[in-house]
Amino acid sequence: MWDYSEKVKDHFLNPRNVGEVEDPDGIGEVGSLACGDALRLTFKLDENKRIKEVKFKTFGCASAIASSSALTEMIKGKTLEEAEKITNQDIANYLGGLPEEKMHCSVMGREALEAAIAHYRGQKPIKEEFEIVCKCFGVTDREIIKAIRENDLKTVEQVTYYTKAGGGCAQCHPKIEAILEKIRKEMGQEGLPPKPEKKRLTNIQKIKLIEETLGREIIPALKADGGDLELIDVEGDKVYVALRGKCSFCPSSEVTLKQYVESKLREFVSEELVVEEVRS
């Protein structure tokens, strides 16, 4: 069972502003029956160009209904300029958070709002101008890019949680991967958080990662020169290794270890690691 917040439950069980505004100024429709969720948002402005009345109709799960209901509450009384600043994260925050797998519900709310404002302003539906990346759910590159930027997404899985893209046949995963790489790079250059911080590792994960790194990055190079290296022990951040083969009587082994092995382990496992050689 999903761990929904009390606020999500409240907005699902008692949705606010259900229906359709008569004679609306703006209509936004996103999603479809096939996709499993859809939202129709209608609003009317008052004489000061503030949202006087807003209503929604949603086909979807509890979090889709709650997100729609929350959105209507959030934008009531706002000007369109104020309303369009609302991000999907704002909707999720308003609801006291959503399970990550359900973040696409908040994105759907934001998209419906965007579509309704565009409709009011007489702009073309945005979707047509962009490339559809995920054919199963009809998600465009624009939507994916926006979700990556606004939510600091790092993996294809997260993109799926937030936009549904890639949640069907999975054929578009390489495309999403490419978009992610490009956008993350751009975000890095713009001074946004560039790289995911390394997670705190458990001891077992650390040892495993050290073994993998040694096997992949270091041992093949040593072997090519007739040497070898063995992992003896890991104690906290100290990594004990023994050199074998030609390396074991190589006078420059001290340098080899310190510079080469340590730098690789620090790059792939943890900044804190110190390599010690065990002479046998």
Next chain:
Amino acid sequence: MKTVYVDNNATTKVAPEVLEAMLPYFTELYGNPSSMHFFGGQVQKKVNEAREQVADFLGADPSEIVFTSCGTESDNAAIFGTLDSYPEKRHFVTSRVEHPAVLNVCPYLERKGYRVTQVSVDREGHLDLDELKESLTEETGLVSIMYANNETGVIFPIEEIGQIVKSKGIPFHVDAVQAAGKIPLNMKKSTIDMLSISGHKLHAPKGIGVLYIRKGTKFSPFIIGGHQERGRRGGTENVPYIIGLGKACELAKKNLEEENTRVRALRDYLEAKILEKIPNTLINGDRNHRLPNTLSVSFEYVEGESILLLLSDLGICASSGSACTSGSLEPSHVLRAMGVPFTAAHGSIRFSLSIYNTKEEMDYIIEHLPPIIQKLRDISPFWKDYLKSREKG
């Protein structure tokens, strides 16, 4: 809050008799059946009795019963244990509507270089027997087909399938996890070589399963360890659970008739009332070839998770084949394989009954379900569109 539990294809209540039979084996009779002393020996005797109870329930010989940890292990063991025994056979045949315990083994086998055929079903959920027949070759190492579908309850003609499979001399495994206790099983008169059952679907606890392996069937153990289960499954016997499953099988044999009379009548009553009171409702799966306890029903233009949570708010526990409930984004593979339209697949709900359900509980559901569907349809943008389009004709 009142609890109306109608999700028995997910799991069942442990029968009080089962729990009672199990308890001494946690506290007083905790010996290891393999031990040489009397303390272990008396436990071994009871394990043997449980094995006989299971064998009696399946119409098998006790030596053909292998205890496992769950239905998934039984399915996995049958598949890998057989394919390992025939390394030259590189083709596996199953259906598109299997439980994940078989379904998700398919891509794994493909990565290992096997060819996999997943036979289609039609709109009613029936297996395409011609396709199955044509798929079988010299290369086929195993055919694994479920007895009855967990989502729709549709029953496959297992003996007819078995005839086809055995006429080619191919091993035949059947996942009977949902069928056991609802369809009479008799391995002595069956074409089945291997059969999986799971304890917690028939009022034993979670964590115990059985793989029936017909005498003379080639099988490599999936879990390698001690000599337990005649070398076919290593690991110290899960004694209390085995005792519990034995008792549950004894009860299931007794209750088979009630499942097919009283429980079936309750299910039919629930189904008739739902169809009568809620428009735009479809039943998924052939109503004439269905488990007596299962009802899969789709409500058009609404989404399953929403229905479930509103039901849950009233204490009613059911399940759904909708995308949102599983965490995946697509509706159930079973309903998609059947070609259930999206309008209905997303709004599917499964009610699965047991002998512990009552008519009062059905009436409680019937009282509360129509307003729930109406409430969600009032929120859904498609319902009004549909009504409008119907007005226009």
